[in-house]
Amino acid sequence: MKKKLLSVALLSILFLLIQSFKNAEKASDYYAPKDYHSNIKYRSGGPAANGLGDRTGSPVSSSTCTACHSGGSYSPSISLNITDNGGNAVTDYTPGQEYNLSFQITSANGTPAGYGMQATALLTNNAAAGTFTTPSLNAQIIPVSSRSYFEHNARSVTPNFTSKWTAPSVGTGAVTFYFVGNAVNGNGGTSGDQPTPATTLTLNETLSTSDFVFQKNIKLEQNPIKEALKINFTENYETIALEIFDISGKSIFNKTYSNVSNIEEDLNIQSGIYFIKLKNENNLNASLKLIKE
The missing domain is CATH 2.60.40.4060 (Reeler domain)
Structure with a gap:
């Protein structure tokens, strides 16, 4: 009698294990790379x-x-x-x-x-x-x-x-x-x-004459840079708006300077490619590509 009960118990356990594996297989298929969730x-x-x-x-x-x-x-x-x-x-x-x-x-x-x-x-x-x-x-x-x-x-x-x-x-x-x-x-x-x-x-x-002159008045002292960003202008400007974007287009730095002929900023940024946008008091625009080592 005990052997019969033991056999029934073992068969029950085996049945439960088989069902468990089947359910586990279905669950794993739900996340398989070929299924809806990955493919769509x-x-x-x-x-x-x-x-x-x-x-x-x-x-x-x-x-x-x-x-x-x-x-x-x-x-x-x-x-x-x-x-x-x-x-x-x-x-x-x-x-x-x-x-x-x-x-x-x-x-x-x-x-x-x-x-x-x-x-x-x-x-x-x-x-x-x-x-x-x-x-x-x-x-x-x-x-x-x-x-x-x-x-x-x-x-x-x-x-x-x-x-x-x-x-x-x-x-x-x-x-x-x-x-x-x-x-x-x-x-x-x-x-x-x-x-x-x-x-x-x-x-x-295409270039407007004014934008072209403004762009030519700007010089990056170093590019690539290791730490500080240094920009020199060939003339003095009442205001300069500086904005820096990362490669994804996110603005990461924005500052306006008054009565300026040069800019020096210590930038806490990671190595990579960035874009600098400059605008003066006459709304003339210039852009530069910056590389941080």
Whole structure:
């Protein structure tokens, strides 16, 4: 009798162990890399933010959103409208000037459940061009390999994405924006979505005489720097507003100086690439690229 009870107990334990392993397998499958959570939610937070890098179709990477999304029939397209702070459309940029970027996705067929996008600005040598700042609530700015990417931060219910962009310094040359959008059906998978074609827009450099003179009056004493930032001016200015941005477009230093012919600041910043924006009392702009060792 005891042997029979022992056998029943062992069988019960074995049954419970088998059920436990089955449940554990289901739980682990829930988080498997191939499932919904990695394959969809992972990407919905933005490709650059989640380690997928450049998906704009730029020379840095020919890959676009079609690497993951396909099957939809929305026939979407994406456009970029660039204006100055007066609301005027621009086709050229003035070095150091701030501009407004507005990306819009339109669909020729159907009504998508949401939208995504990614953009970057590059020089002819594929280096980062200018600085993205102030993304709209549905977007973010992510640094990847010393370049800056503006992209969605979740599935967006609106097809519009906006950002500020500060143009690079004098002598940089043409800047090309590379961008791509995605119209999605929101079914929790990559099927049934349709990315836009990879699109570009190029701005050529132009200078006002006043901005050019101001830029030429500025000299970085050292670049790269190890500790202190030292800027000399060839003339005295009533006021100089200095702002420094990191590669992601985040403002990390902001200060205004009065009656100044030089600036010296000890910067407590990490090694990397930064962008300096300067403005004088006449609202003339200049920008510089800074490297911290």
